[in-house]
Structure formats: structure tokens, C-alpha cells
Amino acid sequence: MSATGKTSVLPTSNAAQSQSNLHPAFFIVTWITLSSGVIIFNKWILHTAGFAFPLFLTTWHLVFGTVMTQLMARYTTMLDSRHNVPMTRAVRAIVPIGAFFSLSLICGNLAYLHLSVSFIQMLKATNSVATLIATWVLGVAPVRLDVLAKVSIIVVGVIIASIGEIQFSIIGFLYQFGATVFESVRLVMVQRLLSSAEFKMDPLVSLYYFAPACMAMNIAAALVVEIPKMTMADVYQIGFGTLLANASVAFALNVAVVFLIGKTSALVMTLSGVLKDILLVVASLIIFRDPVTMTQVFGYGIALMGLIYYRLGAEGVSDLLAGLFQSFRRRMILSIILLAGIFVVFLRYLEVSSTYVVDHLP
Numbered sequence: 001m002s003a004t005g006k007t008s009v010l011p012t013s014n015a016a017q018s019q020s021n022l023h024p025a026f027f028i029v030t031w032i033t034l035s036s037g038v039i040i041f042n043k044w045i046l047h048t049a050g051f052a053f054p055l056f057l058t059t060w061h062l063v064f065g066t067v068m069t070q071l072m073a074r075y076t077t078m079l080d081s082r083h084n085v086p087m088t089r090a091v092r093a094i095v096p097i098g099a100f101f102s103l104s105l106i107c108g109n110l111a112y113l114h115l116s117v118s119f120i121q122m123l124k125a126t127n128s129v130a131t132l133i134a135t136w137v138l139g140v141a142p143v144r145l146d147v148l149a150k151v152s153i154i155v156v157g158v159i160i161a162s163i164g165e166i167q168f169s170i171i172g173f174l175y176q177f178g179a180t181v182f183e184s185v186r187l188v189m190v191q192r193l194l195s196s197a198e199f200k201m202d203p204l205v206s207l208y209y210f211a212p213a214c215m216a217m218n219i220a221a222a223l224v225v226e227i228p229k230m231t232m233a234d235v236y237q238i239g240f241g242t243l244l245a246n247a248s249v250a251f252a253l254n255v256a257v258v259f260l261i262g263k264t265s266a267l268v269m270t271l272s273g274v275l276k277d278i279l280l281v282v283a284s285l286i287i288f289r290d291p292v293t294m295t296q297v298f299g300y301g302i303a304l305m306g307l308i309y310y311r312l313g314a315e316g317v318s319d320l321l322a323g324l325f326q327s328f329r330r331r332m333i334l335s336i337i338l339l340a341g342i343f344v345v346f347l348r349y350l351e352v353s354s355t356y357v358v359d360h361l362p
Contacts, residue, residue, distance in 0.1 A: 024263040031260050032276040034253040039117060040283060041246050046112045048288070051238040053230060054109030055222045057246070058102070062215040064247035065254070069208040078258070082205045093189065098213035100186035106218070107179035114172025117284035118292050121277050122161040123176050125303040128310060129154055130184035138188050150310045157303025164295025203254045270311045274304050 045051050073079040111120055129151045135141040162168065235243075281300070284290045 024268070027256065027260040027263050028268070028272050030256045031253070032272060032279065034249060034256050035276055036280045036283060038250050038253055039121075039280060040287060041249055042109060043112045043117050043284075043288065045238060045242065045246060046109060049238055049242075051234060052113060053226045053234070054113065055106055055218065055226045056230065057243075058105045058109055059215065059218040059222050060243060061105075061247050061250050062102075062211050062218055064244075065207050065211040065251055066215050068251050069204060069211060072204070073208060079205055079208055082208055094210060094213045097186055097189050098210050099217060100182045100189065101210065102214045102217050102221075104179050104182035104186060105214075106221070107175045107182060111172050111176040111179060114169040115176065116167060116290035117288060118281040118290045119161070119165050119167075119296070120176055121280050121284070122158060122296065122300045122303065123173070124180070124277070125154055125300070125307055126158050127180055127183065128307060130180045131187050134181075134184040134188045135191070138185075140188055140191060147310075151306070153306030153309065154303045157299045157301070157306055160299025160302060161296045162299070164293040164299060166291045166293060203257045207254055270308065274308060277304070 042057065045057065046054055051057070069079065073082065115123075132141075132147065132151055136143045162173075281292065285292055
């Protein structure tokens with residue numbers, strides 16, 4: 001379950017593929033809409049609506065996800081792939097992975113109390129950098145200076161964007177930094193778990209196994225930290241319907257990812273993610289009136305270009321630009337032909353009109 005726009009407890013490298021015949025664009029648009037919707041919805045609840053209980057909100061998402069996946073496992077076939085998961089190793093990994101997942105969600109939601117959505121999205125550009133460093137620190141991958149040089153572009157861009165932030169909060173920054181660190185460690189632990197081809201987990205199956213553990217840990221923490229401060233008046237103020245809708249959108253995001261997997265390439269997913277981040281920054285600017293400076297725009301632009309370069313590599317970027325150029329050239333040629341056709345029709349119209357006028361002169 002995603003309380004901060006994350007799509008699943010586990011990554012989707014070994015996920016089952018969707019068999020729907022709908023166009024991939026439908027799934028991409030749905031994913032972008034739901035992913036952005038979860039983040040904006042959470043920001044509105046935690047900040048605008050004044051329901052400042054991020055730990056409770058995260059716990060509620062996990063409770064909802066646990067109940068829904070149990071029902072789906074019992075009454076649908078969407079979770080049948082869970083029978084292919086060898087639980088001996090998976091069970092041992094549930095507690096540590098679940099703990100880091102919970103910490104990531106909690107810190108991520110706490111950040112929304114102190115930072116704007118737009119600035120948080122800019123900081124999230126460093127997620128790939130943090131995950132890369134975690135693989136080096138935990139010995140999953142060897143240190144490579146050429147890769148470090150690539151990701152340094154992202155870091156430079158985020159630093160510039162941070163300098164331009166008007167409403168900077170060190171507390172919010174540290175919360176988001178913690179969320180990024182916990183998330184990167186979790187992803188590396190999951191990478192180890194999924195290193196065997198026998199593991200086949202899509203986001204819903206991973207949620208089925210990990211949400212109960214995360215829920216238990218979050219409930220224990222919420223009982224100590226937030227529940228004593230809460231009253232039913234706080235819940236009535238936000239409304240049960242709002243909380244139900246919020247959890248439903250977050251759960252729908254996990255379902256959408258299941259259908260998205262296998263429908264697009266890594267290139268399309270990377271570009272879709274960049275597009276989603278840009279649209280989310282713009283939406284935050286419009287909905288929450290988040291101030292965004294030109295320094296931030298410049299820095300975030302550098303970070304996004306660095307992210308694309310890191311994900312695709314020089315050859316991938318070159319192929320992407322070549323494809324865009326060819327597409328632009330084809331469209332330009334079609335546009336010229338269309339304009340030429342319109343111009344010819346227009347000239348013919350003038351010719352016919354002038355002939356008609358001459359023929360009817362007194």
C-alpha cells in the first residue's frame with residue numbers, strides 16, 4: 001500500500017503480466033492519475049484539512065490493504081501467483097523489509113507536514129542515487145565511478161532546487177531524507193530476496209504478504225505516538241468517507257500497477273515517471289499555491305535530465321532523441337502536406353469566387 005505515492009512493498013521486476021487488450025496509454029494515464037492523486041490527497045488531509053496524524057493515516061492504508069488483499073485472495077484469481085512464492089525465505093524477510101517500508105511511509109507522510117508537494121517531488125529525484133549508494137554499501141553491487149559521475153548530475157540539480165526553495169524546513173528535509181534512506185535500503189533488501197528466479201511477486205501479492213506485518217508494527221507505534229493525542233472529533237472532522245476514499249485511491253494504485261506491468265518498456269516507464277513528477281509539481285502549484293522559483297525550475301530540470309541519463313544511458317538518450325526527431329520530422333512533413341492542401345483548396349476557392357463575381361458583374 002502506498003501512503004506516499006509508492007506503488008508496492010516490492011519492486012515489480014518479476015511481476016506477472018497483465019493480459020488486458022486495452023492500449024498501454026490507458027494504463028499509463030491511470031497510473032499517473034492515481035499516483036499523483038494519492039500524493040495530493042494525502043497532502044490535503046495532513047496539511048490543508050488539519051488532520052496531522054501521518055502515522056495513523058499510514059496505518060489506516062495498511063489496514064485497508066490487508067483487508068482488501070485477503071478478500072481478493074479468497075474471492076478472485078488476481079492473487080493466485082502467491083502460491084508460487086517459496087515462503088521459507090520470504091517469511092524471514094517480512095519483518096526487516098516491512099520495518100523499513102513502514103519507516104519510509106511514516107517519514108514520507110511526516111514530510112508533508114513541513115514541505116510543499118512540489119519540493120518533495122524535487123527531493124525524490126535523489127531516490128535512484130540513494131538506492132545506488134545502498135547497493136554499494138550493502139555489497140550488492142560493486143562501486144563504479146562512471147555511474148557515480150552520472151548520478152552526480154541529479155545531486156547537483158537537487159542542490160540547486162533546494163537553494164531556491166522559499167519555504168525550506170530543515171525538519172521536513174530530514175524527514176524526507178529519512179524516507180529516501182529507508183526506502184533505498186528496503187529496495188536493496190528486496191533485490192536480494194528476488195535475486196532468485198523462483199520468486200514471482202507482483203505488487204498485490206507483495207502487499208498480501210507484507211501489509212499485515214507493516215500494519216502490526218504501525219499499530220504498535222501509533223498506539224504510543226499518535227493515538228493518545230487523537231480524539232473522535234479529529235476523525236469526525238475529516239470524515240469516515242474521506243478516509244475510506246483516501247485508502248481506496250491508494251489501494252487502486254497498487255491494482256493499476258499490476259495491469260501496467262508488462263504493457264510498457266523500461267524507457268516508457270522512465271519517461272512516464274518523469275512526466276508524472278512534472279505534472280505533480282504543476283498540480284501542486286495550482287492546487288496548494290506552492291511557490292516555485294526559477295532557481296528550482298532550473299535545478300529540477302537538471303535533476304530530471306540527470307535521472308533520464310542515468311536510467312537510459314548515453315545510447316538510450318541518443319536513441320530517444322533520434323526517435324523524437326524522426327517523429328517530429330514525420331509530423332512536420334504531414335503538417336506541410338496538410339497546409340499545402342489547405343492552401344490549394346483556398347486558392348481554388350478564391351479562383352471560383354473571383355470567376356463567380358466577374359460573371360455576375362452588371
